[in-house]
Amino acid sequence: MSLPGLQHSHESGTALEEALAGIASAMSDPSRARMLCALMDGRAWTATELSSVADISASTASAHLNRLLSHGLLVCVSQGRHRYYRLAGSDVAGLLENMMGVSMRGGRALATRTPVELRRARTCYDHLAGEIAVDIYEFMQREGWVTDEGSAVTEPGKRKLEALGVTLDPRTRRKPCCACLDWSERRFHLGGDAGASLLIAFEHKGWLRRTPGYREVTVTDEGKSALFRVFGVGA
Template identity: 50%
Template sequence: MNPQESLELGLAQVAAAIADGSRARMLSALMDGRAWTATELSTVADVATSTASSHLARLQQQGLTGCVQQGKHRYYRIASPEVALVVEQLMGLAAQGPGPLQSKTPARLRFARTCYDHLAGELGVRLHDALLAQGWLDAGGHGLTPEGEQHFSRLGIDCVPSGRRHFACPCLDWSERRMHLGGQLGARLLTHLLDKGALVRVLEGRELTLTTGGQRLLQRQFGIPA
C-alpha cells in the first residue's frame, strides 16, 4: 500500500468511527472539556455500558479519545486539542441550517459555550476582540504584547508557554463566523473566569452561564461592556 492509499484508508476509518450515532453523541459530550466514565457516556448515548466501552475502544483506536486511570475508575476525554478542533468544526457544519449563515444551535449555546477547554460563542468572540482592542493581544492573535503580559500577570494568569501546544491562536467560531481565542492562553482564561465565578458550567453539556458578577468582572478586567 502506497502512502496515498494509506492516507485515504486512514481518513475513511476515522470518518467511520465518527459516523456512528452513539459515538458521535459521546464525542459531543466530551467536547465540554471534562473527563467522563464509560457509564456516564453510556447514559448520554443511550446504550449499555458494555456497548459504550466497545464504542470508546473504537474511538481510542482511531486516536480520537484518550483514557486516564484514576484509582479503580477509567475516565475518557478528547485525545488532544487538535482532535477537539476537528470535532468542533464538524459540529459547526452539522449545525448549519439551509440558508446562509443560519444556525440551528440554541441561542444560549451560541452565546457562551466551551470549545474543548476554552471559551467560544458570542462571548468568546467579544473577549478576543477586547484583548485586541486593548492592545494586549498581538495583531495576529498568536501571543500577548508586553502590556498584555503585565495585565495578565496582575490578574494571576500564567503567561509562560509550556509544552508543544500553541500558546495563543485564533480559533474560528462556527456560530459567529469570527475568531475566538484558543491555545494555552484561551484555556487559562476560561479557567480564570470559572474560578472567579464569572462563568458557571451547566450540569451537562457545553453551555456556560454568565453571572451578574461575571458581567462586572469582564468589564473591569477586560473592558467588555455589560
C-alpha cells in the same frame, strides 16, 4: 518500473488516506458523535455516563469507545475501580469544533436551532467559546493584546493578562495562542494555552461557573460586572 522515491511517496500517501478514512468512519456513527460532543466540555466521563448521553446500552457504548480509542480520538484514564474517557487533546477538540461549524451552515436557521445558552457562553474543550468569548477576543485584537492573526500574545497583552491573574505557560507544547473559529458565531475566539489559561482565571475569580456534564457556562453577577469593566463585554 517505479522509482524508489515515487514508490515511497505513494505508500505514504496511501497510509495517510487510509488513516483519514478510518478517523472519518470512527466519527460517522451518530452515537459516537454524541459521545464526542459530550466530551467537548473538557472533562473525563465514564462509559456509563457516555452510554446515557448516547442513549445506548453499556455493552454497545463499550464497543463504540474502543473504536474511538483505536483511532486516537479518545484516551482512557484509570482511577481506582473506574475508567474515564476524554478527548485525546485540543487538536481533536478543534477538529470537532470545525466539523460542528460545517454541519451548522445554513444562514438564518442557525439562530433558531442553536440553544441560546450555548450561543452565549460555553466551553470549547478547555477554553471559552460563544458570543462572550468572541467579543473578548475582538477586544483583545483592538487593544493589541494579541497579534492581528491571533498567533501570539503581545508583550503588552501578557502584562494585561498577568494583571488579571492569567498564568501563561512559556514551555507549553501546544499552541501558545491561536484564533479558534467559533461554530455558532462564525467569528474567532481565543484558543491555545492562552485561551485555556483565561478560562481558568475566570473560574478562579468566580466570574464564570461551569455546569458539570454540560458545555454551557454561567456568568455570575460579579462576572458580568467584571467582563464589562475589563473588556467592555455585556454578559
